[in-house]
Amino acid sequence: MENTIKSVILLIEDSATIRMFYKKVLESSGFEVVEAETGEQGWVVAYERVPHLICLDMILPDIHGLEVLKKIRAHTVTKAIPVLVLTTLKDFGDVQKAINLGANYYAIKGSDSPEKLLGMIDKLLKRVPAKGSPSA
Numbered sequence: 001m002e003n004t005i006k007s008v009i010l011l012i013e014d015s016a017t018i019r020m021f022y023k024k025v026l027e028s029s030g031f032e033v034v035e036a037e038t039g040e041q042g043w044v045v046a047y048e049r050v051p052h053l054i055c056l057d058m059i060l061p062d063i064h065g066l067e068v069l070k071k072i073r074a075h076t077v078t079k080a081i082p083v084l085v086l087t088t089l090k091d092f093g094d095v096q097k098a099i100n101l102g103a104n105y106y107a108i109k110g111s112d113s114p115e116k117l118l119g120m121i122d123k124l125l126k127r128v129p130a131k132g133s134p135s136a
Helices: 016-028 039-049 065-074 092-100 114-125
Strands: 008-012 032-036 053-056 083-087 105-108
Touching: 008 016, 008 039, 016 032, 016 114, 032 039, 039 053, 039 065, 053 065, 053 114, 065 083, 065 092, 083 114, 092 105, 105 114
Parallel strands: 008 032, 008 053, 053 083, 083 105
Antiparallel strands: none
């Protein structure tokens, strides 16, 4: 039986296919994954579960990811949770807005490899990778 506590990652993503892909990647690396399909649902889960890290899409069906990020950073319960933005928006203005609002990392779906994302998640959670640090 394992004595280690798994880090919980909240994955806020409206696409079931993309959610399933990243859930498998994260779970295979030892994380517990909690899912949310909308921004509002994601905010509620973030507040109630207080995950160790949040992966946040920007384009959501109800409210924009930037609004979710604002809520996360504005509340004392959630403001210190690392947020990794994972989106298709690659315009510099979008990146800058997310960083200015407190995103810890901004990744483009399909551009950043799962290995690179896992390396960044390890850094954000300050986990020590088993076989050295992946190069960023």
